[in-house]
Amino acid sequence: MMHQTDFTTIINHSELHRYILDHGTPATYRRGDIICREGTVCPSVSVVVSGYFQFSVINSEGKVCITGFSLPGEIATDYVCSFLFGRPSFTSITAGCNTKVLQVSTGEAREFLNRTHPEFSASTSQILLVEAYRRYLDLHTKTPKERYVELFSRSHNRLSMIPLQEIASYLSVSRRQLQRIRRTIL
Numbered sequence: 001m002m003h004q005t006d007f008t009t010i011i012n013h014s015e016l017h018r019y020i021l022d023h024g025t026p027a028t029y030r031r032g033d034i035i036c037r038e039g040t041v042c043p044s045v046s047v048v049v050s051g052y053f054q055f056s057v058i059n060s061e062g063k064v065c066i067t068g069f070s071l072p073g074e075i076a077t078d079y080v081c082s083f084l085f086g087r088p089s090f091t092s093i094t095a096g097c098n099t100k101v102l103q104v105s106t107g108e109a110r111e112f113l114n115r116t117h118p119e120f121s122a123s124t125s126q127i128l129l130v131e132a133y134r135r136y137l138d139l140h141t142k143t144p145k146e147r148y149v150e151l152f153s154r155s156h157n158r159l160s161m162i163p164l165q166e167i168a169s170y171l172s173v174s175r176r177q178l179q180r181i182r183r184t185i186l
Contacts, residue, residue: 013075016120019112020047020075024102029095035076036093042082045109048072051099054166055091066169067091071158080128082106084121096162144173145181152185 024047029035036042038057053076055068070076070093078089083106104112113120138147148171152159159167168178 015117016045016109016113017047017075020045020102020104020109023108024104027101027103029099029101031095031097031099033095033099034092035095036078036082036089036091038090038092039088041086042078042089042093042106044103045075045077045083045106046070046101046103048074048076049100049102052096052161053093053099054096054162055093056169057091064169065172066166068170069096069162069166071155071161076101077106077109079124083110084125086110096166139172144171144177145184147171148178148181149185 026049027046029051035044035046035053048070050072052072053070054066055070056064056066059065068091076093077083078091078093081087081089086106138150142150148167151167151171164178165175168175171178173181
C-alpha cells in the first residue's frame with residue numbers, strides 16, 4: 001500500500017479484506033469521482049479491484065497535494081478519522097482513473113471488526129502514530145531521491161498506472177525534479 005503512511009503493510013487487515021470480498025457490493029468510479037470528501041465522514045471501506053485512488057489535501061495556496069494512494073488489492077478508506085473514530089476526514093479520496101471496487105459501509109466494517117477483533121482499533125491507532133511520525137521524519141531527513149527509491153522499491157510494478165505529476169505531489173517535489181531523479185536512477 002502507498003497510503004499517506006505505509007501502515008497497511010504492517011497491520012494485519014486480512015480479516016477485513018476477506019469480509020469485504022465476501023460481503024461487499026461492487027461499484028465503479030470514474031476518474032475524478034470522490035468517494036470521500038475532506039470534512040465529511042467516509043461512507044465506505046473498499047477493496048480496490050482495478051484502478052487506484054489518491055488521497056489528497058488542499059494546501060494554503062489552494063493547490064491539491066497528494067498524500068497517498070490505494071492500489072489494486074488494497075483497502076481504500078479514511079482509517080484515521082472516519083473508520084477509527086467516526087469523524088470527518090482530513091483528506092479527500094478520489095479515483096485516479098476508472099476504478100472498480102467491492103465496498104461495505106464504514107459502520108458495517110467497524111461493527112464486524114469490533115465483534116471479531118476488538119483489539120484492531122487500538123493496535124491500528126498505535127501503528128498509525130508511529131508510521132505518521134516516521135513519514136514526518138523522512139520528509140526532514142531523506143532527500144526526494146531517497147524517498148522515491150523507497151517508494152519505487154515497495155511498489156515499482158504498480159506505479160506505472162499513476163501519472164508522474166501525482167507521484168511528484170506525493171513526494172513533495174515538482175514534476176521536473178521527479179524526472180531528473182528518475183533519469184539518475186534508471
